Amino acid sequence: MKIKIGTRKSKLAMAQTNMVIQALKNNFPEIQTEIVPIVTTGDKILDKPLAKIGGKGVFVSEIERALISGKIDIAVHSAKDLPVYPEKNLEISGVLKRGDYRDVLVMLSGREITNTSDFIVGTGSVRRIQNMHSLYSEVQFRDIRGNIDTRLKKLQNGDYDAVILAAAGLKRLGLFENPEYNIKAFDYNEFLPSACQGIIAIESRKNDFVTPFINAINDKETFLSFETEQSVLRLLNADCTMPTAAYSYIENGKISLTVSKDSVRKVSGISDVENRFELAKELISKL
Numbered sequence: 001m002k003i004k005i006g007t008r009k010s011k012l013a014m015a016q017t018n019m020v021i022q023a024l025k026n027n028f029p030e031i032q033t034e035i036v037p038i039v040t041t042g043d044k045i046l047d048k049p050l051a052k053i054g055g056k057g058v059f060v061s062e063i064e065r066a067l068i069s070g071k072i073d074i075a076v077h078s079a080k081d082l083p084v085y086p087e088k089n090l091e092i093s094g095v096l097k098r099g100d101y102r103d104v105l106v107m108l109s110g111r112e113i114t115n116t117s118d119f120i121v122g123t124g125s126v127r128r129i130q131n132m133h134s135l136y137s138e139v140q141f142r143d144i145r146g147n148i149d150t151r152l153k154k155l156q157n158g159d160y161d162a163v164i165l166a167a168a169g170l171k172r173l174g175l176f177e178n179p180e181y182n183i184k185a186f187d188y189n190e191f192l193p194s195a196c197q198g199i200i201a202i203e204s205r206k207n208d209f210v211t212p213f214i215n216a217i218n219d220k221e222t223f224l225s226f227e228t229e230q231s232v233l234r235l236l237n238a239d240c241t242m243p244t245a246a247y248s249y250i251e252n253g254k255i256s257l258t259v260s261k262d263s264v265r266k267v268s269g270i271s272d273v274e275n276r277f278e279l280a281k282e283l284i285s286k287l
Helices: 011-027 055-059 061-069 126-135 148-156 167-172 211-217 220-236 273-285
Strands: 002-007 032-037 074-078 090-095 103-108 120-122 140-142 162-166 181-185 200-205 245-251 254-260 267-272
Touching (some): 002 011, 002 061, 011 032, 011 074, 011 148, 011 200, 061 090, 090 220, 103 126, 103 148, 103 167, 120 148, 162 167, 200 211, 220 254, 220 273, 254 273, 267 273
Parallel strands (some): 002 032, 120 140
Antiparallel strands (some): 074 200, 103 162, 245 254
């Protein structure tokens, strides 16, 4: 049996797809896989902010169309890039165990952040700008697009003093411990991440032949966090133009959730896992 897997063409997307393939082969050694690279609108247009070219869907729409048409059997996504609602007859059928959820500030080795107006940070995310401003009120921001390699190249070229990236992506590419960079990681208490950051999501057609295979590699605790944090986005009717943020974790049958709609005021709470959606509603009502 062969499963055709759709993904973006970046190094990170390929690394994440190979993680899914390895999980499948660990459970089902007989399965054959084929990677089908797909270029998305977000990959083609790099000179405009995401909000001006369609928001989160620009990294997903072409891949979902390939799923619907049968060109591919499953799709691998960075969960934070997903719209809050999948296309009709599609579903997120599983997730891998969550990686590092944190945002990090990446500088060249030997550099340190200075809270001054001549320190330029590369990011196009309103959420990240708000978070940074709460910690470093004087630094300035300049928009940046492109994959991790492109952004790090711009840092090396001196276009920015620092760039903000996701820790999970750097770790999956083996760059987190690279001595060329000074990396400052932020805990969620001071720098609340994008909902579902660090999660690899697997999308498929509903009740398809691949469903049992994906269910078998699904990390149940991560999936509960994925559902909870996506529910926060739906409740806030959030898109990529809004600085919304959420992070949750599960411990001893309880889920802890922190949410924000402006990345300034944060609200946290704990409940039994089965009451996770009610917790999300309760916290959002306090914002």
